[in-house]
Amino acid sequence: MSVYVFLCPALSLLITEVTASIFPGGRERIWSKLGSLDDQLEYAGQVWIQENISRLKCSVECTIDSSCESFFYNRLLNRCVALSGQPEDFTSLVNEPGYNFYQNRPVYCESAYSYRDSVGLCYKLYNVQRTYADAQTACNTDGGHLIRIDTEAKQDYIRYILQSTGSPHMYIEATDEVTEGVFMWGDGRPINYTNWFATEPNNEAGVENCVMLANANFEWYDIPCNSPNTYICELSV
Numbered sequence: 001m002s003v004y005v006f007l008c009p010a011l012s013l014l015i016t017e018v019t020a021s022i023f024p025g026g027r028e029r030i031w032s033k034l035g036s037l038d039d040q041l042e043y044a045g046q047v048w049i050q051e052n053i054s055r056l057k058c059s060v061e062c063t064i065d066s067s068c069e070s071f072f073y074n075r076l077l078n079r080c081v082a083l084s085g086q087p088e089d090f091t092s093l094v095n096e097p098g099y100n101f102y103q104n105r106p107v108y109c110e111s112a113y114s115y116r117d118s119v120g121l122c123y124k125l126y127n128v129q130r131t132y133a134d135a136q137t138a139c140n141t142d143g144g145h146l147i148r149i150d151t152e153a154k155q156d157y158i159r160y161i162l163q164s165t166g167s168p169h170m171y172i173e174a175t176d177e178v179t180e181g182v183f184m185w186g187d188g189r190p191i192n193y194t195n196w197f198a199t200e201p202n203n204e205a206g207v208e209n210c211v212m213l214a215n216a217n218f219e220w221y222d223i224p225c226n227s228p229n230t231y232i233c234e235l236s237v
Helices: 055-064 132-141 152-165
Strands: 018-023 027-033 040-042 046-050 070-074 079-083 093-095 099-106 114-116 121-130 170-175 210-213 220-223 229-235
Touching: 027 055, 040 070, 040 099, 055 070, 055 079, 055 099, 099 114, 121 132, 121 152, 132 170, 132 229
Parallel strands: 170 229
Antiparallel strands: 018 027, 027 099, 040 093, 046 079, 070 079, 070 099, 114 121, 121 229, 170 210, 210 220
């Protein structure tokens, strides 16, 4: 049996940004408004359009329909536009007054972060350069950690992010500070997926215990942990 639980419309004055739901299997999610897409509409990937519908009903219909990954809702026209993709897929954004964009994401993924459902990644790119320790501290402050690239799919998506933003080299969470040559994630798990450059890791000068993802070839290099680099924070369950 599938159960859907939605916030009461009477709370709409207090809760204007999200509509909570429980997806099949007990996965708690929210529909979160992405303010950077206010008064815009994506024309590519539209699944369906419903007229004279409330925002709450729009979120219900999109939750039930597995082909709907996100939606635009026009508060002036009471129109719901269901989409099959996420912002990273958009190619035909047009200025359209009254529209707000809503993205489906897990409850733990706060609105300041982006979410990519295909790889289960809740992330935020920081285009400031910090040492490994300072970057990890910044992520911990958000309630997360430096990104753990533990699958090829996640590696490919991070490559896309770096290509799209032109970000320089960035830290990932892996280190071998505990045992030289044995790289681990911050939660103590061993690293099973890797994407090392051919001659890496080499621990040059005996001081390279952290890992950088290069923006030239998108492969991994071990580097000194006090080297300043940009970074991506990840929020996990």
